[in-house]
Amino acid sequence: MxxxxxxxxxxxxxxxxxxxxxxxxxxxxxxxxxxxxxxxxxxxxxxxxxxxxxxxxxxxxxxxxxxxxxxxxxxxxxxxxxxxxxxxxxxxLTPRQSTDILADIAAKRAAGGGPFVIVFCGVNGVGKSTSLAKTAYYLQRHGLSVLLAACDTFRAGAVEQLRTHARCLGVDLYDRGYGRDAAGVAADAIRRARDTHTDVVLVDTAGRMQDNGPLMAALAKLVATNHPDRVFFVGEALVGNDGVDQLTKFNAALADHQAGSGGCASSTALC
Ligand SMILES: Nc1nc2c(ncn2[C@@H]2O[C@H](COP(=O)(O)OP(=O)(O)O)[C@@H](O)[C@H]2O)c(=O)[nH]1
Ligand SMILES: [Mg+2]
Structure with missing residues (x-):
């Protein structure tokens, strides 16, 4: 212009x-x-x-x-x-769910409810792991202990990337390498965080296209079996209206799986 x-x-x-x-x-x-x-x-x-x-x-x-x-x-x-x-x-634009993550983490900690768990999801290469590292830095700056869970067990280099972020930030990493069931890795990481009284677990996940049924089901399983406190959808701002399609289908996949497993949809609404 x-x-x-x-x-x-x-x-x-x-x-x-x-x-x-x-x-x-x-x-x-x-x-x-x-x-x-x-x-x-x-x-x-x-x-x-x-x-x-x-x-x-x-x-x-x-x-x-x-x-x-x-x-x-x-x-x-x-x-x-x-x-x-x-x-x-x-x-x-007024959110229906609290966006004061620090207050929500403090409330869970005060109630002795175990680590606050946040899952990062989205399509491939949108910045999930980078956003997760930035979130870890933000939480650290507010005096919280953080564990990164390497649940992108698919993409080559994903675990090493997260390990580098963890080293630079000085936070712990839980990883079990590649090819593992991501839901199981997340469960082990949350257990580790509970045992070590870590405040927050940030769960990295593999990218997936919203129309890929099997991959969406694997993400839904990770969420349904681990009951995270928040699921953050990371989206690319420049995709325009396709972002709405992505978000709608991610939300639907998680809700469908929860409905099937009798889970509570509201606790894992995408933010
Ligand atoms: N320009 C720009 N690049 C970003 C941003 N977030 C991540 N990236 C870059 O995009 C690439 C993919 O990021 P990554 O976090 O690995 O994406 P993931 O595959 O969704 O986990 C990396 O080269 C990042 O450095 C951002 O907000 N702006
Ligand atoms: Mg990643």
Whole structure:
């Protein structure tokens, strides 16, 4: 983008408001009058690679906030649309599960519940092991002891990569080499952490494509048999809407396996 492009482009919020300009003379908004403007907003969001389902929910939410609102002037419309958009986005982006990992770890520790276990999953090469190492560093900085569990027992070099991270960070590593059942390695690592009173176990896993049934079942088994406190899905930001497909299928695979094994789906929802 050139400097001229940037100067000419309206801000994102102003851009959305322009779709509502036609309503300037309307005294009280109704669903029918809002429909064309909301349809334009939805099309603009989809054109900007926002998932259709999210664009739809956002517009429904904004529409519900504006329906019946009295409009004094264009200034009122602009402020009302911005407020409705902000509220709708806040509602959409507010996590349903606690994101205060430190508090959750402290709570489990206080209850004597054993090590807090986090599994990292995602497709191949997205940065699972790197994110795991960064998380270990973050937890260490907050005074927690950490064990890395080398449960990518498939990809050549995965164990050595994690060993290097562990050495650089000065944290313990549990590994049993390659070709092992990842669920069993994770179980042994968690046992080791319990015996050594380690606060957190970070479980590395092999990458897998969301459409690969057998590999997804192996991940689901690891999760269902080890009951981690969190499953972190690591995604590549640049893949756009494919990330939603990945996340949905990872979630479905874990939920299906838990339903089959009578497990509790909520404890392992992907974050
Ligand atoms: N640019 C960039 N590269 C990253 C990031 N995270 C990981 N990488 C690199 O991507 C490659 C794969 O990372 P890795 O953690 O091994 O991915 P995994 O296969 O999902 O475990 C490595 O070369 C990392 O250094 C990131 O956030 N940005
Ligand atoms: Mg890895």
């Amino acid at each position: 050139t400097a001229t492009d940037g100067a000419a482009a309206p801000s994102a919020a102003a851009g959305v408001v322009t779709f509502f300009r036609g309503l300037a003379g309307v005294q009280q908004l109704s669903a029918a009058e809002l429909a064309p403007a909301l349809a334009s907003v939805r099309d603009a969001l989809v054109a900007k690679n926002v998932t259709a389902a999210i664009a739809e929910r956002l517009c429904d939410s904004v529409g519900a906030s504006l329906d019946g609102v009295r409009m004094a002037s264009m200034t009122t419309i602009a402020a009302t649309v911005r407020g409705a958009l902000r509220d709708a986005l806040t509602r959409l």
